[in-house]
Amino acid sequence: MQVGDLQSRATLRSNLVQKIGQTTLRIKEEIVAIETDVTWNPVFGKPRTAQFRDNGGLNRQNRAGFQWWTLLLGVLTLASRLIFTSSPYFVDGPRHVYFVEHGQIFVSSPPGYFLFGETAKIISDLLNVSAATAISIMNVSFSSCGAIIFANLATRLIPGILGILLAFCYAFSDTVWFVSDIHSTYAAMTFFVPAVLYAICIDESGGLTGVLWAAMTGFRPSDGVFLLPFVLFAVGRRGMRHVSIFAIAALPVLAVWYIPTARHFGGGLLSPLTAAGGQAHHVANGLFVNEPWQRKVSNLVHIAFGSFNAWNILTPFLFIGCFSRATWTRAALLCITPGLLFFTFYFFSDSTYYAYLVAPGLLLAGVGLQQLPPRYGMTVTFLALALSIGQMTIARPLQSRTAAAAVMNAYCLKYSGWGIRNRYDPRLRDTLEIIHERKTDR
Numbered sequence: 001m002q003v004g005d006l007q008s009r010a011t012l013r014s015n016l017v018q019k020i021g022q023t024t025l026r027i028k029e030e031i032v033a034i035e036t037d038v039t040w041n042p043v044f045g046k047p048r049t050a051q052f053r054d055n056g057g058l059n060r061q062n063r064a065g066f067q068w069w070t071l072l073l074g075v076l077t078l079a080s081r082l083i084f085t086s087s088p089y090f091v092d093g094p095r096h097v098y099f100v101e102h103g104q105i106f107v108s109s110p111p112g113y114f115l116f117g118e119t120a121k122i123i124s125d126l127l128n129v130s131a132a133t134a135i136s137i138m139n140v141s142f143s144s145c146g147a148i149i150f151a152n153l154a155t156r157l158i159p160g161i162l163g164i165l166l167a168f169c170y171a172f173s174d175t176v177w178f179v180s181d182i183h184s185t186y187a188a189m190t191f192f193v194p195a196v197l198y199a200i201c202i203d204e205s206g207g208l209t210g211v212l213w214a215a216m217t218g219f220r221p222s223d224g225v226f227l228l229p230f231v232l233f234a235v236g237r238r239g240m241r242h243v244s245i246f247a248i249a250a251l252p253v254l255a256v257w258y259i260p261t262a263r264h265f266g267g268g269l270l271s272p273l274t275a276a277g278g279q280a281h282h283v284a285n286g287l288f289v290n291e292p293w294q295r296k297v298s299n300l301v302h303i304a305f306g307s308f309n310a311w312n313i314l315t316p317f318l319f320i321g322c323f324s325r326a327t328w329t330r331a332a333l334l335c336i337t338p339g340l341l342f343f344t345f346y347f348f349s350d351s352t353y354y355a356y357l358v359a360p361g362l363l364l365a366g367v368g369l370q371q372l373p374p375r376y377g378m379t380v381t382f383l384a385l386a387l388s389i390g391q392m393t394i395a396r397p398l399q400s401r402t403a404a405a406a407v408m409n410a411y412c413l414k415y416s417g418w419g420i421r422n423r424y425d426p427r428l429r430d431t432l433e434i435i436h437e438r439k440t441d442r
Contacts, residue, residue, distance in 0.1 A: 070151035070167070077147040077171045081140040081180045084392075088132050089423040091350060093183030100124065100131035110275035112264055114257040115218035116185045132183060139187035143180035146191035147171035150359055153198045157328065158366040162374070165381040166366050170194075170358060174391045175310040178415045179355045185220050189356035192216035196227065197335075197359060200234045206242035209235060210249030218257035221276070223356040226339040233334055286346040303343055305411035306351035309391075310358045312384040317368030324367045335360035351415055392417045397424065 088094045096113070100120045124134035151167035158166055170176060179186035192212060199209045213231050217224025235246045258272065265271040287296055307315045322333050336357050343353060369377040395416040398405035410426045418424065 067152050067155055070148045073151050073167060073171055074144045074148040078140060078144040080172065080177065081143055084181050084417040084420040085136070086181070086420045086423055088135075088183040090182040090425055091184055091352070093135075096120070096135060096185075097131045097183055100134070110265060111221045111272050112261045113185050113219065114261050114264075115215065116188065116220075118257075135183045136181075139180050139183070142187045142191035143171075143176060146176075146194050146359075149191070149198050150194040150362075153194055153201065153359075154363065154366065156201065157363055158370070160374070162366060162369060162377055162381060165378060165385065166362050169312075169314065169381060169385050169388065170362050172385060172388050172392070173310060173358050173362075174312070174388045174415055175306075175351060175354050176358055177388070177392050178309075178420070179352050181417075181420050182352075184352065186352045186355040188216070188219035189223050190358070192219065193223075193227065193335075193356050194359045196231065197363075200231075206235045206238065206246035207249035210246040211253055214250040214253035217254065220356070221272075223339070226342065226356065227335060229338055230331060230334040234331060286342075286344060286348065288345045289347075299348055300344070301407065302351075302411050303340075303348055305407075306343075306348070306354045309351045309412060309415050310354040311361050311365060312387050313380065314362065314365040314369070314384045317371075317380070318361050318365040320368030320371060321364035321366065326367070329364060329367050332360040332363045336364075351411070391415070 088097045096117065100117055103121075104117075119138055120131060120134045123129070123137055124131050127134065127137070129137070147167070147170060150170045151164075154166045154170070155163040157163070176190045179190065192215065196209060196212045196216060199212050203209045209231065213224060213227065216227070231246075232243075235242050261272045262269060265275045268274075286299060289296075311318055321329055324330075339353075339357055369381060372380070391412075393416075395413050396418050397409045397413050406426070413419070414424050414426060
């Protein structure tokens with residue numbers, strides 16, 4: 001009996017030593033793999049523990065795999081965009097259609113939107129469809145593909161069911177949905193911003209990031225400028241070699257649209273910037289502009305509604321996520337800060353301006369939601385998804401003639417499926433006139 005006990009103890013001791021040796025070897029291999037993995041993006045930081053690697057979503061397995069269920073999300077997104085259709089009516093949509101139909105790529109006002117008009121013209125010629133139909137095809141395609149890309153990005157950065165729910169929140173965000181069904185340039189951002197963020201995760205050289213950012217800037221130059229600090233931060237953390245590759249890849253794409261734009265606006269190298277700056281100064285309405293305080297307050301209210309249309313009840317969690325110490329959350333914050341500052345202090349016109357902000361904002365909101373117990377976080381996200389779908393499908397303008405109703409209609413409820421079908425577009429000046437008339441009557 002004693003001999004058996006000794007043999008049993010010796011066997012247990014031997015097994016324990018063997019397991020310790022295997023564990024130590026595995027840890028060493030993991031450390032070497034992390035330190036030598038050139039595809040790991042330094043923007044998102046190197047994992048310190050195995051738990052962080054699992055929760056960070058950027059481990060080797062996740063980077064290699066494509067989430068095939070996201071194709072189903074793309075199909076659902078495409079189907080939803082076909083529900084609401086309308087002839088061109090919103091902002092500069094009719095002008096885009098007019099100029100493409102008449103063979104003129106540029107709209108009359110800066111920055112001209114060369115790539116948008118040229119792409120619409122190519123689609124129109126290839127498919128033999130009208131300019132309005134070509135723009136609709138382009139915008140719906142941007143939105144559907146963007147939903148797929150964001151879903152893969154979100155599930156890498158936000159673990160579990162929460163990341164999947166955030167992917168659906170992006171696809172059916174009121175802002176993302178609305179811009180997909182109008183004939184303006186905003187829908188391109190629903191594709192290019194997630195694509196740039198995703199490229200930074202997987203791009204080993206920086207070349208793909210450069211091409212995507214330059215193309216994005218060609219569709220909406222202002223949004224490309226807003227995203228540039230983040231892109232330079234992301235690529236710069238890899239080293240000057242990656243910055244050089246980024247620049248070499250981006251410059252030819254920039255030249256494709258910038259040179260024709262410069263010729264259109266006078267021929268000088270800086271003529272597009274001068275023209276755009278002059279127009280922005282003419283319509284500026286932010287806090288730093290010499291305008292009546294009523295207009296400044298109205299602009300802030302409009303920005304607040306823009307946040308609601310973009311992120312819904314997840315907006316507070318976005319600000320909670322800003323306090324995270326993770327490197328990638330600071331990078332996401334760098335995505336949204338330049339645009340929000342510009343909107344607040346200089347110029348803001350429509351909630352559709354938030355199209356480029358929805359993706360990084362939802363990622364930050366996901367970080368904030370992780371501070372809640374998992375069940376509560378998923379419940380809040382599901383409610384946000386339901387509210388967004390409800391706003392697009394069943395919302396109607398308020399019939400009251402009060403100033404509050406006018407603000408709701410102009411800043412929130414017009415961004416709905418009913419608004420698209422009925423070409424409903426009350427403007428900021430209409431709201432201000434109603435408020436002024438009521439004060440005068442008193």
